Amino acid sequence: MVPQWLIEKKRDKRELSEGEIRDFINGYTTGEIPDYQMAAMTMAIYLNGMSFEETSFLTDAMMHSGKVIDTSHIKVPKSDKHSTGGIGDKVSLILAPLVACCGVAVPMISGRGLGITGGTLDKLESIPGYRVDLSEAEFLATLEEHHCSMIGQTHDIAPADKRWYALRDVTATVPSIPLITASIMCKKLAEGIDSLVLDVKWGKGAFMKTREKADHLARNMVEVGTRMGKKVNALITDMNQPLGRSAGNAVEVVEAVESLQGKGPDDLMQLTLYLSARMLILADRVNDTEEALEMLNGHIQSGEAFHKFKHMVASHGGDPNAIVDLSRLPEAESRHPLPAPTDGHVAEVDADLIGRGIQLLGAGRMKTEDTVDHAVGISQLVKVGERVTKGNAVLTIHANPASKLNEAQTLFEQAIVIVPEPVDPVPLINELILPEGSST
Numbered sequence: 550m551v552p553q554w555l556i557e558k559k560r561d562k563r564e565l566s567e568g569e570i571r572d573f574i575n576g577y578t579t580g581e582i583p584d585y586q587m588a589a590m591t592m593a594i595y596l597n598g599m600s601f602e603e604t605s606f607l608t609d610a611m612m613h614s615g616k617v618i619d620t621s622h623i624k625v626p627k628s629d630k631h632s633t634g635g636i637g638d639k640v641s642l643i644l645a646p647l648v649a650c651c652g653v654a655v656p657m658i659s660g661r662g663l664g665i666t667g668g669t670l671d672k673l674e675s676i677p678g679y680r681v682d683l684s685e686a687e688f689l690a691t692l693e694e695h696h697c698s699m700i701g702q703t704h705d706i707a708p709a710d711k712r713w714y715a716l717r718d719v720t721a722t723v724p725s726i727p728l729i730t731a732s733i734m735c736k737k738l739a740e741g742i743d744s745l746v747l748d749v750k751w752g753k754g755a756f757m758k759t760r761e762k763a764d765h766l767a768r769n770m771v772e773v774g775t776r777m778g779k780k781v782n783a784l785i786t787d788m789n790q791p792l793g794r795s796a797g798n799a800v801e802v803v804e805a806v807e808s809l810q811g812k813g814p815d816d817l818m819q820l821t822l823y824l825s826a827r828m829l830i831l832a833d834r835v836n837d838t839e840e841a842l843e844m845l846n847g848h849i850q851s852g853e854a855f856h857k858f859k860h861m862v863a864s865h866g867g868d869p870n871a872i873v874d875l876s877r878l879p880e881a882e883s884r885h886p887l888p889a890p891t892d893g894h895v896a897e898v899d900a901d902l903i904g905r906g907i908q909l910l911g912a913g914r915m916k917t918e919d920t921v922d923h924a925v926g927i928s929q930l931v932k933v934g935e936r937v938t939k940g941n942a943v944l945t946i947h948a949n950p951a952s953k954l955n956e957a958q959t960l961f962e963q964a965i966v967i968v969p970e971p972v973d974p975v976p977l978i979n980e981l982i983l984p985e986g987s988s989t
């Protein structure tokens with residue numbers, strides 16, 4: 550393989566073959582292809598795109614640049630959910646134990662928060678002792694015993710993606726649909742799953758700012774996953790306002806636990822149950838959404854879903870009592886209710902501004918090496934369409950001495966728009982994307 554010949558081919562808008570893509574990715578993983586040639590190839594892909602076929606070959610090559618976890622000894626269907634990220638998105642914490650109660654194993658490899666979007670691993674690490682770095686053997690043992698385990702990306706899962714993502718970040722080539730598709734799907738498919746449900750978010754607090762872009766990405770990922778022999782669905786969901794009523798780390802664990810106990814906010818429960826239902830349908834555990842919802846609600850009401858979460862936490866080294874007595878989770882030194890400036894109806898809760906405010910409090914990272922403060926964040930957030938009374942709290946800020954409280958508060962004030970006339974709530978779930986020609 551001569552790397553510059555392949556770069557030239559993509560530069561001239563010609564399709565790369567499976568072998569060419571595999572050789573290029575292998576060359577990059579072994580170090581034979583230097584960053585400057587990969588950067589040129591990346592820009593050619595960014596500018597000229599890739600067909601579904603090329604994107605599938607790319608995903609496969611990236612997935613096989615490292616280890617693909619063998620879950621074949623676990624004799625139940627294996628399924629996962631991936632969210633493209635947002636503010637207050639604690640769905641995974643509820644969904645993994647809930648779906649696991651229904652006889653589907655959930656081998657979940659998650660990420661950390663970066664920029665304004667939160668990360669499942671940071672939320673989990675606010676539980677004292679919780680280890681996200683289980684060895685593969687520990688991960689598989691937890692999965693076998695409890696049917697769910699939630700860990701971080703290991704060094705040997707899709708190493709090509711790790712190196713390539715850092716290069717894309719500094720060459721202005723992250724927002725490319727085929728590259729994002731391959732990057733997300735190679736890591737998820739390396740988990741050894743049979744099916745995957747994608748939550749592709751759009752709006753102010755999402756990676757994709759418009760619904761059209763989210764739709765395009767979702768269709769690409771569904772098509773590529775299907776070509777790779779997996780059952781894949783995607784939901785397009787609204788992330789213009791945060792999900793649920795809390796955002797941060799420990800405050801989100803509190804909301805997730807309350808949800809597992811049947812006391813979650815409506816929007817969060819609606820999305821979690823719908824995503825979980827799709828997983829059960831793809832795993833052939835139920836015939837339709839109605840049957841799935843009955844099963845899922847049953848496991849919440851019986852307390853089984855909460856117990857499953859407690860057992861998973863314990864097998865990750867976490868303190869299960871911190872899930873029972875929530876005051877054992879990290880708590881910020883002070884709480885500040887933010888009063889509504891006027892009577893009226895909530896017209897907007899800008900997820901971008903809320904996310905930035907939370908970052909200023911210390912709950913998020915500006916750079917990957919930053920540490921997060923697990924205790925800070927917001928709770929009791931109002932939702933679009935709700936009526937508010939002057940002087941009553943529209944949210945509560947949880948702050949520590951290192952938090953940039955005043956700056957954060959200014960952003961929260963700007964984020965929440967109150968108008969005199971009634972406002973309709975915004976639909977959260979916009980569309981279900983199925984593989985071309987499929988009814989599931």
Ligand code: URA
Binds near residue numbers: 728733
């Ligand atoms: N998340 C990923 O894992 N990869 C991308 O390229 C973008 C978002």
